[in-house]
Amino acid sequence: MSVHLRAYANTDAPVINRLAVLAFSQYSDKYNDWPALAKVMERMSDMAATAEIIIAEHDNRIIGAVGYLPPFAAKQAHFKKEWPLVRMLVVDPQARGLGAGRALTEACVERARRDNAPEIALHTSEMMTVALPLYLRMGFVRVADAPPLFGVPYGIYVKPLNT
Numbered sequence: 001m002s003v004h005l006r007a008y009a010n011t012d013a014p015v016i017n018r019l020a021v022l023a024f025s026q027y028s029d030k031y032n033d034w035p036a037l038a039k040v041m042e043r044m045s046d047m048a049a050t051a052e053i054i055i056a057e058h059d060n061r062i063i064g065a066v067g068y069l070p071p072f073a074a075k076q077a078h079f080k081k082e083w084p085l086v087r088m089l090v091v092d093p094q095a096r097g098l099g100a101g102r103a104l105t106e107a108c109v110e111r112a113r114r115d116n117a118p119e120i121a122l123h124t125s126e127m128m129t130v131a132l133p134l135y136l137r138m139g140f141v142r143v144a145d146a147p148p149l150f151g152v153p154y155g156i157y158v159k160p161l162n163t
Contacts, residue, residue, distance in 0.1 A: 003100045005107055008053035008065070013045035016053070016065040016090070020044040023090035030127055032151030044088055050074065051087055054107045056100040063095035066104040068111045078146050078156065079121055084112040086122035089131065101134055109138075113161055121158045125149070135159075 008016070020041040028034040047053055047067040056064035067087035069075060075085060086108045091100045112120040123146040124132050140157035148154060 002058055003063070003098050003103050004057045005103055006055050006057065008045075008048055008055055010045075010048070012053075012055055012062060012065075013048075015062045016044050016055070017042045019062065019065065019092055020088065020090045022092065026093065027127060027152070030152050031149070034150070037150045041088075044090070047087060051085075052111065054104055056091070056104055058095055058098055058100070062092075063098065064089070064091040064100035064104055066090070066108060068108045070111070070115050071117050078144070079123075082117070083119065083121040083158070084108070084115055084117045086120065089122075096130065101131060102138070105134070105138060109159065109161065117161060119158050119160045121156060123154045123156050125152050125154045127152065 021038050024041050031037050050073055051067035051069045053065055053067050055062055066089040069085040069087050071082050071084045079085060086105060089101060089104055109120055122135065124135060126132060135157055138159065140159045142155045143158045144156045146154040146156045
């Protein structure tokens, strides 16, 4: 595989924060307050306080990142407390097709199994025409609506782990 995964280091913060904004910028016209969402995205590294951040590299360059939030960690009320979560998966648009999104998602699934969770959850939007089909192919199933994010409808998806 041309994608290498590794643990987040504090020195990765500026890169993943810029990458998060870049990855979501293609949807900037869909959100009702893109500048406010961009400010949230540019603090992706703040997740390191509560989540494991996993970094994807290709040719020694960071091309993606995701947060894994373990079971029973503090989370938004629309998620069950016992669910581990895939959070804020981002991939550099120029690096799509290398398998980083799948590898990062699989890394979260592996951690959920490590944590003996019976299932793992995430939330995404139908406008995410690359991510959503990937999640569906990986066995995630829509179970509920999530509150809209800056005017964009989101759904909650869960994957049984059969641990």
